[in-house]
Amino acid sequence: MSTEADIDTDTGTSRTGTTSSASSVNPDSVRAxxxxDFRDSIRSWVFWTLSFLFFMLLVGTTGLLSYFGSDIAAQGQTTEALVGMVQSMTSLIIPLIALVLGWKSIAGERQSGSLKILLSLPHSRKDVLLGKLIGRSAVLSISLITGFVLAAVVVAALLGSFDIADYAGLLAVSILYGVAYTSLAVSLSSVTRSTTIAGAAMFGIFMLFYAVWNGLLTAFWMLMNLDYIPQNETTAQIALLFNSLSLNSAYQNVLSLVTSMGGFTDQTEMVLEGMFGSVPFYLQDWFSLIILLAWIVIPIAIALFRFDRVDL
Amino acid sequence: MPALRVDELTKSYGQTLALDTLSFEVHEGEVFGFLGPNGAGKSTTINVVLDFIRPTAGRVEVLGLDAQAHSREIRSRTGVLPEGYQVYDRLTARQHLEFAIESKGSDDEPETLLERVGLTDAIDRKAGGYSKGMAQRLMLAMALVGEPDLLILDEPSTGLDPNGAREMREIVREENARGATVFFSSHSMEQVEAVCDRVGILQDGQMVAVDSVEGLRDSIGGGTSLRVTVDRIDDDALQAVRSLPTVSNVATEDRDPPTITAQVDGSKTAVLAELEDHGVEVRDFSTTEASLEDVFQSYTTGAEVTAR
Known part of the structure; x- marks a missing residue:
């Protein structure tokens, strides 16, 4: 969060000359x-339901693995397999939870007027946005941590070889992934005072990463195959870059950075080197981490800038 | 230094002019009634004061600070009871107060503040189940956190029964006695006349009158309304009454017995004497003071004031 904390809108671009003291970020305010927001948004059953969901996801997957996956166990790759399978499910579930937790965060308070309570107190609008982001992220992150930690005991008992580093790695990137979707949700929630429009925006975000992004990519490959788009190194690079910019791809690709799984096989690496001379930077796992972080920082940064300038 | 200075403030929404070069001042240490019918622009003004919305033109200074550039500092020294808010359903009164106390960095006790507004019973109940009046008391308690220099109360009587409204005025007096300036908006003169030192009347985004309560009463010339029951109506007698310099709005009611009404600024006996000089028998008479509500009505509807 430190990047945002330093943002100051005293740029003189505001017609009315807003200065830093009114629109700056005050850590105490953000914390308050x-x-x-954490107290208000978290009904205890939401928290425990989410924790239980993540717990069951891990334990259930582990159960299936230990029952059916004797081959995998024989190769000592059970944690890797678990991480891969769980990731493919959390990749869908975490966005849904984050968007549902975040969609009313600002729009709802604006619509009902409770935002007036927050802003009658000495908080800047930036404090409110950041506080909301942190509060809602905390709900999701803490339930992820609770689910993972409680499940760890069962998973370790069931799996032949339990790799704590892989397990913790999956948890860490899942939290980042959840915060990114929360950032999108809170930011979009701040651009409208209608919760209906905010809800539509949440649906739009979900569709963007689940249908539109892949759809565009498929269309691109098709047009390339039909020779509407020239098939050469540049177009292939554009398509691969576009693919790696997606939040969901980043979540998947970053796993090889923090766990022992994934990454390119030697064969893939040879193909890529043959095509481009070397493996392009945007296909490397450290780049996925940057993309993941960018999806946290950029939406909230735009929202911080914009929210300071509107009539509430 | 005025506690609040509104200078040529204009706010327009597209074609609609919500505030039209509005200017007025609230002196330090006074209770100022900000009066106007719904839609006159009271909340718009308060929203600019709190930097919820930005002016189209003009500026506002609060406690000597620019309302936009120093909004955070202003709000740290101001207690606000907003209008059209909603409390946090899942937080208790205590948690609401704790949040305000933490936000303002003060060392108030939630219990003490809730006791002042009469909400001690509900301190640990979630605010989602509160009545409008209870929510209003809670917000008043939050406004009192940190002994603010300025209290901005937007329609504070909303949802309060007469007893609650009286208690609220009592708190306004206590806060004022402590040294706080109070800015009190209302659509009802009745709510402000008992507690305000000065009153400003807003109509269509413009201040149509700013004066003390007495000054407003006088300014209308409403003075006293005289109602005389007579045995008959005599045109000469009426003419003579109309020609008196202190009398206005002479009218007759053709009833049995006939009645003459008039606004009188000076001596009432002069009117009675004039009637009797013309041979009209005065059977009965009564007088009424023009109420401030009438004054307010006259400013905001354009109707002439006639005391009842």
Whole structure:
């Protein structure tokens, strides 16, 4: 969050000359708003339901693996297999939870007028946005941590070889992934005072990463195969780059950075080197981490800039 | 230094002009009634004061600070009871107060503040189940956190029964006695006249009158309304009454017995004497003071004031 904390809109671009003291970020204020938001947004059953969901996801997958996956166990790759399978499910579930937790965060308070309570107190609008982001992220992250930690005991008992580093790695990138979707949700929630429009925006975000992004990529490959788009190194690079910019691809690709799984096989690496001379930077796992972080920082940064300039 | 200075403030929404070069001042240490019918622009003004919305033109200074550039500092020294808010359903009164206390960095006790507004019973109940009046008391308690220099109360009587409204005025007096300036908006003169030192009347985004309560009463010339029951109506007698310099709005009611009404600024006996000089028998008479509500009505509807 430190990047945002340093943002100051005293740029003189505001017609009305907003200065830093009114629109700056005050860590104490952010903390107060985040704590209030955490208390207010979290009904205890939401928290325990989410924790239980993640717990069951891990334990259930582990159960299936230990029952059916004797081959995998024989190769000592059970944690890797678990991480891969769980990731493919959390990749869908985490966005849904984050978007549902975040969609009303600002729009709902604006619509009902409770935002007036927050802003009658000495908080800047930036404090409110950041506090909301932290508060809602905390709900998701803490339930992820709770689910993972509680499941760890069962998973370790069931799996032949339990790799704690892989397990923790999956948890860490899942939290980042959840925060990115929360950032998108809170930011979009701040651009409208209608919760209906905010809800539509949440659906739009989900569709963007689940249908539109892949659809565009498929269309691109098809047009390339039909020779509407020339098939050469540049177009192939564009398509691969576009693919790696997606939040969901980043979540998948970053796994090889933090766990022992994934990454390119030697064969793939040879093909890529043959095509481009070397493996392009945007296909490397450290780049996925940057993309993941960018999806956290950029939406909230735009929202921070914009939210300061509107009539509430 | 005025506690609040509104200078040529204009706010337009597209074609609609919500505030039209509005200017007025609230002196330090006074209770100022900000009066106007719904839609006159009271909340728009308060929203600019709190930097919820930005002016189209003009500026506002609060406690000597620019309302936009120093909004955070202003709000740290101001207690606000907003209008059209919703409390946090899942937080208790205590948690609401704790949040305000933490936000303002003050060392108030939630219990003490809730006791002042009469909400001690509900301190640990979630605010989602509160009545409008209870929510209003909770918000008033939050406004009192940190002994603010300025209290901005937007329609504070909303949802309060007469007893609650009286308690609220009592708190306004206590806060004022402590040294706080109070800015009190209302659509009802009745709510402000008992507690305000000065009153400003807003109509269509413009201030149509700013004066003390007495000054407003006088300015209308409403003075006293005289109602005389007579045995008959005599045109000469009426003419003579109309020609008196202190009398206006002479009218007759053709009833049995006939009645003459008039607005009188000076001596009422002069009117009675004039009637009797013309041979009209005065059977009965009564007088009424023009109420401030009438004054307010006259400013905001354009109707002439006639005391009842």
């Amino acid at each position: 708003v985040a704590r209030k």
